[in-house]
Amino acid sequence: MSAPSFDQLLVRLVQADVRFVVIGGLALGSWGVVRGTKDCDIVPGPAPENLDMLAHVAAELGGHVQLGESLLGSERSIAALLRSGERALIATQLGDLDVVQGLEGVLPYAELRAKAIDVEMADVTIAICALEHLRTMKRAAGRPRDLVDLDDLDAAQPGQSRS
């Protein structure tokens, strides 16, 4: 894969009316901890038709999912995977899309969406997860990198202490 274009990836999803909230490295960067990230993490709305549309966009972008020895590349197979509630790392022409669902410590879409911040970029509106939710998920993940990120978030957002 060449260098990712996560902005174009996000725009394509929004233009296709896929409902999602951005979490992970891009959300962290949005809140002031700017660093590189390997993929674009999103929590999708769980409605089957939303997941189907997500799979449609992914397939249009040449998306495929490596599952053990299997390589899922068709819209139908990706949609089936997403509908099963599994997390899916979809490699697309515009970069890796990590569709996060069913993970312990990751808040459900409805909760994330309720407090997400809408950001206007390239004539579309992108939902970025709220700072408190980002902190909650980072705490739950608890990896060394997450703890560093939490510390950096505190430095970037000193007015909003950890709860």
Next chain:
Amino acid sequence: MQTAVGGSPLPPVAALADRSAPSGTQAAGPGWEPGSHVVPPSPCQADAAADRRLHAGLLLSFCGDGLGSVGSMAEQSKQQSYDSEGERVRRLRLRADGQRPLVVNLKETISLTRKLFELRDSARRAR
């Protein structure tokens, strides 16, 4: 069940990057207040900032091992001083970034990521 949350990081490259005070037009946005000492950069300035971060990261990656091997007490003390100063600068920069509109930071994160991938790819091709 897996517990990892997304956001797999590339190596942090902004750690010791300095940010010269940018000039430009202030813009409204979450957490942004007119009169703040940090002004959101234009796209061109954002690129320049990303470049500075990138170069700082490169310097770190190239110099990191060498700095760690410094032997004498005096040099170690000097190094600790650098580390302390670097950490202070890093936290100041984080605080400044935290005050910028989310969209500015989002674009910069995306831009920085792209540059890092391009750099990695060109390094692979050069080998």
